[in-house]
Amino acid sequence: MPRPRTATIRDVAALAGVSVGTASKALNGRGSLRADTVARVRLAAEQLDFRPNPAARSLHAGRTFTVGMITTDTIGRFSIPLLIGAEDTLGAGEMSVLLCDARDDPIREQHHLRVLLGRRVDGIIVTGRRAGTRPPVGAVPGVPVVYAFLASAAPEDCSVVPDEEGGARLAADHLLTVGRRRIAVVTGPEHHHSARVRARAVADRLAEAGAELVTPPLHGEWSEAWGRQAAGLLLARGLDVDALVCGSDQIARGVADALREAGRRVPADVALVGFDNWDVIALASRPPLTSIDMDLEGLGRAAAELLLRAIDGDPQPGLHRHPAKLVIRDSTVPA
Amino acid sequence: MPRPRTATIRDVAALAGVSVGTASKALNGRGSLRADTVARVRLAAEQLDFRPNPAARSLHAGRTFTVGMITTDTIGRFSIPLLIGAEDTLGAGEMSVLLCDARDDPIREQHHLRVLLGRRVDGIIVTGRRAGTRPPVGAVPGVPVVYAFLASAAPEDCSVVPDEEGGARLAADHLLTVGRRRIAVVTGPEHHHSARVRARAVADRLAEAGAELVTPPLHGEWSEAWGRQAAGLLLARGLDVDALVCGSDQIARGVADALREAGRRVPADVALVGFDNWDVIALASRPPLTSIDMDLEGLGRAAAELLLRAIDGDPQPGLHRHPAKLVIRDSTVPA
DNA sequence: CTGAAAGCGCTAACAA
DNA sequence: TTGTTAGCGCTTTCAG
Numbered sequence: 001m002p003r004p005r006t007a008t009i010r011d012v013a014a015l016a017g018v019s020v021g022t023a024s025k026a027l028n029g030r031g032s033l034r035a036d037t038v039a040r041v042r043l044a045a046e047q048l049d050f051r052p053n054p055a056a057r058s059l060h061a062g063r064t065f066t067v068g069m070i071t072t073d074t075i076g077r078f079s080i081p082l083l084i085g086a087e088d089t090l091g092a093g094e095m096s097v098l099l100c101d102a103r104d105d106p107i108r109e110q111h112h113l114r115v116l117l118g119r120r121v122d123g124i125i126v127t128g129r130r131a132g133t134r135p136p137v138g139a140v141p142g143v144p145v146v147y148a149f150l151a152s153a154a155p156e157d158c159s160v161v162p163d164e165e166g167g168a169r170l171a172a173d174h175l176l177t178v179g180r181r182r183i184a185v186v187t188g189p190e191h192h193h194s195a196r197v198r199a200r201a202v203a204d205r206l207a208e209a210g211a212e213l214v215t216p217p218l219h220g221e222w223s224e225a226w227g228r229q230a231a232g233l234l235l236a237r238g239l240d241v242d243a244l245v246c247g248s249d250q251i252a253r254g255v256a257d258a259l260r261e262a263g264r265r266v267p268a269d270v271a272l273v274g275f276d277n278w279d280v281i282a283l284a285s286r287p288p289l290t291s292i293d294m295d296l297e298g299l300g301r302a303a304a305e306l307l308l309r310a311i312d313g314d315p316q317p318g319l320h321r322h323p324a325k326l327v328i329r330d331s332t333v334p335a
Numbered sequence: 336m337p338r339p340r341t342a343t344i345r346d347v348a349a350l351a352g353v354s355v356g357t358a359s360k361a362l363n364g365r366g367s368l369r370a371d372t373v374a375r376v377r378l379a380a381e382q383l384d385f386r387p388n389p390a391a392r393s394l395h396a397g398r399t400f401t402v403g404m405i406t407t408d409t410i411g412r413f414s415i416p417l418l419i420g421a422e423d424t425l426g427a428g429e430m431s432v433l434l435c436d437a438r439d440d441p442i443r444e445q446h447h448l449r450v451l452l453g454r455r456v457d458g459i460i461v462t463g464r465r466a467g468t469r470p471p472v473g474a475v476p477g478v479p480v481v482y483a484f485l486a487s488a489a490p491e492d493c494s495v496v497p498d499e500e501g502g503a504r505l506a507a508d509h510l511l512t513v514g515r516r517r518i519a520v521v522t523g524p525e526h527h528h529s530a531r532v533r534a535r536a537v538a539d540r541l542a543e544a545g546a547e548l549v550t551p552p553l554h555g556e557w558s559e560a561w562g563r564q565a566a567g568l569l570l571a572r573g574l575d576v577d578a579l580v581c582g583s584d585q586i587a588r589g590v591a592d593a594l595r596e597a598g599r600r601v602p603a604d605v606a607l608v609g610f611d612n613w614d615v616i617a618l619a620s621r622p623p624l625t626s627i628d629m630d631l632e633g634l635g636r637a638a639a640e641l642l643l644r645a646i647d648g649d650p651q652p653g654l655h656r657h658p659a660k661l662v663i664r665d666s667t668v669p670a
Numbered sequence: 671c672t673g674a675a676a677g678c679g680c681t682a683a684c685a686a
Numbered sequence: 687t688t689g690t691t692a693g694c695g696c697t698t699t700c701a702g
Contacts, residue, residue: 006455008695019673024697031698034671051453055399056695058390059678069434076415084409087436091447096454099404099434101422112426118386119431120341224619250619280615284559284585343679354689359681366682369687391679394694 007048015044068116072128085300132193144310148303162294167324168201180243187247227254249274287330342383403451407463420635467528479645483638497629502659503536515578522582562589584609622665
């Protein structure tokens with residue numbers, strides 16, 4: 001099945017009546033050529049729909065104009081927006097993205113890393129499911145690596161992470177602004193970095209405003225079921241709470257359901273802020289959830305930009321925080 | 336920033352004390368060489384961590400061992416599992432995947448197509464958000480294309496789609512098996528291909544069993560809100576229904592919530608089957624949803640296999656249906 | 671201003 | 687059994 005041979009620069013040169021060298025210069029704007037020569041070559045290239053063979057180009061340039069993206073997060077909820085953002089800014093240049101899914105398996109990750117290096121990618125973006133930090137990928141001689149969403153444990157590596165603390169402060173801020181003072185936190189497992197960081201940030205922000213959490217953070221799973229259970233706990237204790245900051249939209253939605261079923265009104269009696277701004281959850285909730293959006297797509301773009309700079313010889317090592325945004329919906333401010 | 340030059344085959348040959356041609360043969364098992372020569376070359380390659388330069392290999396072979404995957408579905412809920420499946424089987428060989436996100440924009444799609452062809456990919460997988468068929472991508476001279484999840488409108492193209500009809504029949508079958516006879520359908524928009532196909536398949540299966548739908552399919556949005564609304568409608572009409580097949584898990588979850596809040600028990604009074612087996616929804620529902628799983632990851636693998644065959648000169652044109660699976664949970668069979 | 675030729679790293683004829 | 691060489695498509699000196 002011989003693919004119709006794509007036009008080579010020799011074909012272009014022949015059609016334009018020049019040598020290959022001249023054709024190359026004309027197409028790349030190198031050297032100095034007569035204007036009409038350039039025009040003739042350009043025309044010939046156009047007619048033949050000439051596309052330079054990237055293999056040949058790479059062979060010469062020592063670059064592949066390709067970056068690898070290796071993700072640990074099989075589920076994809078977090079890596080997808082990241083990937084989209086990264087692909088967007090990389091594709092805007094002439095970079096393409098090689099995708100690898102390591103499925104949370106260090107062996108597979110190492111395998112993919114070798115494959116990517118074998119393919120001579122110009123750079124690598126590493127991402128994965130939520131966690132505080134991760135061990136750096138192995139030795140990658142001369143190929144820049146940017147960690148996105150979760151940071152490398154090596155502080156000199158380049159990492160871009162969501163500003164979870166800032167996001168949590170935004171949530172607290174917002175609740176204070178709408179007049180709430182008796183605030184509690186319902187979040188994920190205590191051993192989970194995000195859960196701890198966000199809870200503490202809320203507490204800190206309240207402290208700055210002269211308030212404090214009504215009760216220590218309630219830790220559980222990242223699930224609606226835990227949200228329902230936590231709401232039950234709070235109600236059973238008879239706590240006087242007028243707002244909750246939840247560690248995820250799923251938790252917030254569970255809380256909303258349980259409160260409604262217990263006859264409490266959201267937000268009239270209790271205002272609710274979620275985290276992640278995961279539309280499927282936040283919009284389906286009754287009422288729709290105010291939520292903190294980590295702007296993962298923007299984070300992906302930022303990671304891609306850092307990688308491009310590193311590839312261009314201008315690395316920006318260290319930890320970069322990407323700001324979160326507050327998205328206001330009915331669970332704090334009724335329509 | 337000169338990357339530490341990776342070892343070339345010349346280095347290997349020099350270290351092993353042979354010519355490059357011999358080294359090449361030794362490494363690729365070509366020609367006939369003395370065993371100890373082969374061993375010596377292999378050892379040298381090992382020591383130098385030699386990786387053949389793919390650009391050079393491509394230049395010679397006229398292949399890139401790369402396939403493009405171009406997705407229209409920005410949201411990613413459907414394309415992600417597909418992508419994972421495809422990446423899995425492609426990566427198992429020596430193929431890598433170039434990812435492109437067209438964001439549901441024909442212009443971007445065309446752009447990415449040109450980029451992929453410019454990169455001389457060996458094949459292309461096209462996927463996108465749910466719909467019946469889509470216009471074939473433009474002329475792709477000699478590069479095999481497989482459409483996954485949604486079919487090309489051109490019947491001679493190779494497409495792999497979920498067997499939605501079979502899935503819907505599974506749902507009906509299951510309800511009949513657990514003794515339900517008064518069955519209705521709540522699904523997505525009437526103009527939506529999947530909604531129509533699934534509803535009709537349920538009706539057909541019931542007809543085969545000598546039953547019929549209690550009421551014509553209820554069409555609405557693919558949302559929980561519509562599920563709640565539809566349940567309200569059914570209750571208001573006082574219909575005697577003992578099971579519902581829903582067009583999506585979201586609809587099913589909305590139905591479940593509304594039924595519960597109206598005092599009906601699921602599944603004791605009304606059994607519920609969803610569609611998509613989207614764990615976030617199906618598991619969070621009260622009760623967890625029995626659902627039809629389209630096995631998108633398997634579908635992605637199937638698409639990749641078809642593409643590999645086409646690349647190897649053995650194309651399988653036409654429409655291929657990938658079977659769906661029934662996943663039983665509490666909404667039809669209580670724990 | 672243009673052409674000829676070398677070379678990027680590798681494979682595959684062909685010679686030895 | 688091994689070495690030599692041409693050539694994949696392109697860019698880039700270096701001559702002309």
